[in-house]
Amino acid sequence: MLDDVRPDVPVRTPTSRVRKRHEATRAEILAAAWSLVRAHGLAALTLRDVAREVGMRAPSLYSYFPSKNAIYDAMYVQGCREFVEYYEQIPVTDDALTDLRAGMHAFVRFCTDDPARYQLLFQRTLPGFEPTPDSFSWAVRGLDLLRRRLSVHGYDEDVLDLLTAIGTGLADQQISNDPGGDRWIRLIDDAMTMFHNHVSR
């Protein structure tokens, strides 16, 4: 084939420039989708709205995502990556209680910062959606990070399960019953004291 004369840039492979533009538009679409779900709820997202937000018509989105669920799926991966980034920037000390408190504050803040994201990642009540196995592996990665952070101080499985329950409970109550406030956030330090005393018995 003639194409093989220039194997580095074969016909049909978009140039790096074109690919970058494509990726940029994809990112713009996702940003618009996030903006909409934050404003109107996760389940209220429609392709028409997303398209209008980025100055397109709905069918044009199909050049970037094969379906609506593919958009949700990409948002899911983004959320997982944000979670990992959130956690990696928390310093680890040699004091278990300090780390527990910092970790729990980070977790609850991550959840309350964006309830729509919380619903997508952790509640999974979206009608027809579930993440692809590939995307779900990102969630596993985030959870692993969380567990590794905590197992540094020697906690076992059951104790980690108790801790995740306290975490989701605090975040859930804060979001459901005092959105924008701090009624459960201000219980975090005390809750971690309780937890720490218990597991150090």
Added chain:
Amino acid sequence: MLDDVRPDVPVRTPTSRVRKRHEATRAEILAAAWSLVRAHGLAALTLRDVAREVGMRAPSLYSYFPSKNAIYDAMYVQGCREFVEYYEQIPVTDDALTDLRAGMHAFVRFCTDDPARYQLLFQRTLPGFEPTPDSFSWAVRGLDLLRRRLSVHGYDEDVLDLLTAIGTGLADQQISNDPGGDRWIRLIDDAMTMFHNHVSR
């Protein structure tokens, strides 16, 4: 008017017999709706499906409920009443830890027994629905009962908030990450020991 000749049973007022039949059909419709949401998810409920389940056509449901959300609303009230019934049958002892454990087991069991009901009552992620003020008062009633049960042993507000966080967290993790199992259920007694030791400091 001639109707006034028999003021006990005026025209246009259905007889007790007719009213009872009407109520029975309403109950049948609600039972069908519960059955469907348990099988296919809370958000997947459609009037056609409900009607088919009770041997009707969709428009006939409008003789019993003015809208789909009115059905959700009636289910919401039913769920709240079931919650109250669940709690009223729990014996109160003079031992705080015993009551904490029994109360928390009851709460988590109530949630895990019917995840669709849990979602309707506590998560409130249903697209266009929110309970009418009248129905919501039933939820307040349930929460009041819960608080009264616990305040018997002298807990203050912040402590109750911590306890509700632990409760929703345990229920949420059990439903989301181990449906049908007992991975978080078996942590309840230990969690209540932790809580009790902490607040009795």
Added chain:
DNA sequence: GTCTATATTTGGATAGAC
């Protein structure tokens, strides 16, 4: 009260021109 028929809306997805 129940039905058939239908209005209305909505929204995901596709075809094909440019």
Added chain:
DNA sequence: GTCTATCCAAATATAGAC
């Protein structure tokens, strides 16, 4: 890649006969 036009399906709700 983007558009217009359209399809298709689902689902709530209403009108009016019986």
